[in-house]
């Protein structure tokens with residue numbers, strides 16, 4: 122896809138946002154409508170979503186009917202949008218070539234065509250005087266087109282479109298390179314006869330088609346399920362929940378990825394996260410395809426018993442539809458889920474599949490008593506540390522961003538103090554960096570002399586899960602001091618949620634290194650600004666892969682039916698003690714009666730490696746190897762500080778190879 126086309130799509134989205142902004146409707150409806158406008162444009166521009174248009178709009182309508190007073194009208198509006206869209210989408214090829222052609226023509230013409238496009242999408246409801254009632258559309262469009270960037274809408278891409286954007290631009294680079302290498306083959310042997318050249322040309326042509334076919338196939342999500350299931354509440358009433366699981370890629374099985382509970386979870390979000398999982402697993406050579414699940418709910422609003430019933434009901438649905446099982450699809454913890462939810466899922470799966478010997482491997486992130494592995498809880502944060510450690514100790518990258526190497530004396534701010542944020546902060550601090558700020562959803566803390574991470578975690582646990590009021594730091598006033606993530610520091614850990622750094626605030630971020638512990642915390646436009654400003658973004662698809670890496674170890678443990686180290690532990694200790702004894706004996710034979718004792722350090726590890734040792738060293742090795750590969754790719758493609766593109770290329774190349782060598786006919 123040419124970059125002009127991508128730019129053009131952004132223009133379309135911005136204009137749509139401003140149009141909807143000009144509509145006189147109440148604030149909540151306006152919010153919903155803006156979402157719809159953007160959603161519709163995304164649907165049209167997104168090839169892979171065509172078959173899912175109906176479900177997507179249905180979900181949107183459902184959400185609106187639940188949340189706004191104008192429920193019925195909104196629903197009929199959504200249906201009309203859907204009908205219009207299906208009409209357009211069946212014509213997508215023409216629409217795309219039309220936009221592409223116009224994007225490369227003169228500016229004025231492009232604007233007119235944008236206007237016409239927007240009119241097509243926006244006027245559909247003028248007949249029944251609904252949303253666009255009091256608006257002069259053409260004036261609004263004029264205003265939109267002449268608006269200064271400040272007036273234009275916020276940078277808020279749909280999550281899946283955002284991941285596709287990152288993937289597509291990296292895929293373009295790699296695909297071009299592979300096609301170039303393919304072409305080169307013909308020119309190689311000048312001694313070839315004409316018929317040989319022709320045969321070679323045919324081979325090259327076929328290979329070109331295969332390369333293009335693989336790239337077209339690699340990007341979109343392969344299977345997605347939406348399930349609306351019923352659960353009994355504690356008061357005897359029944360409630361319907363929407364759950365999703367996306368399997369992005371089946372190039373390796375099972376598919377793997379977390380499960381989150383959040384009020385704004387939808388299909389777009391799980392698709393985006395599943396796609397990220399594919400590239401993440403590939404980055405770290407974890408042999409899984411990408412998957413992700415979510416249930417649209419606010420977990421704080423339900424009792425533990427209700428959450429258990431919801432989780433079990435969801436597991437039943439996934440099991441029924443082939444989206445759960447050790448060989449097919451293996452969930453894990455993500456936002457607002459943890460060991461507890463994983464235990465319920467594993468238990469439910471085992472109940473439904475009593476003869477499956479490998480049943481515990483149907484989810485990872487379980488408690489140890491249920492077949493979990495030591496070190497999974499802290500694994501993602503540990504991986505964030507290892508990845509950041511690799512870059513912060515690399516002279517070349519530190520020179521590029523004007524920072525000295527090493528942790529000592531560095532300051533950091535952490536956004537998100539949940540599983541990933543807490544453990545990342547713990548390891549950063551352990552290495553000598555000073556945590557000066559912690560940002561949470563309900564309040565921020567600041568202490569220029571440093572915040573004690575373990576003490577804060579203690580406080581949080583005793584304080585109902587909130588960091589607010591912690592006595593070891595002062596409350597940061599975002600209203601007067603600005604958002605904490607924009608504060609002066611060396612490293613910013615973005616470990617809370619997606620889309621927190623966008624074109625609207627990227628230029629205000631002062632940290633030299635941004636560690637993406639969360640999935641998708643920076644939008645494509647935000648990323649572009651940071652790279653231009655010589656800031657180093659260590660990207661999610663590499664940096665937070667520690668979780669899935671250790672999940673892989675847990676899955677292997679479950680398939681092996683034995684914990685790491687159990688078979689070698691005693692043997693190694695006996696052998697080590699025998700070596701010490703043998704040295705003492707030899708000395709004695711030579712007349713030297715010197716007792717040979719293990720040093721304190723050797724005594725600590727005289728037995729074989731424990732499960733924890735194996736998991737920790739396996740994770741450290743994985744993060745280092747993957748990071749070095751990404752650095753090598755950045756050099757190969759001359760990408761400078763754009764480590765994200767390097768990581769995507771590195772992953773795309775690995776997935777491409779799997780398809781290519783498996784046979785793609």
Ligand SMILES: NC(=O)C1=CN([C@@H]2O[C@H](COP(=O)(O)OP(=O)(O)OC[C@H]3O[C@@H](n4cnc5c(N)ncnc54)[C@H](O)[C@@H]3O)[C@@H](O)[C@H]2O)C=CC1
Nearest residue numbers: 456457501537538539540541560561562617639640665668
């Ligand atoms: N748990 C895991 O193993 C992995 C998690 N991730 C990603 O890391 C991110 C965080 O996940 P977890 O730590 O597991 O979730 P979590 O639920 O344990 O922690 C998230 C924390 O972020 C806070 N938060 C939410 N919105 C915020 C905001 N606007 N500003 C500041 N803080 C905010 C929450 O209050 C919570 O404390 C997510 O994007 C997740 O997908 C990525 C890889 C693995």
Ligand SMILES: O=C(O)CCC(=O)C(=O)O
Nearest residue numbers: 377378379453668669672
């Ligand atoms: O441990 C896993 O399988 C997945 C972790 C996850 O959801 C993620 O990396 O985003």
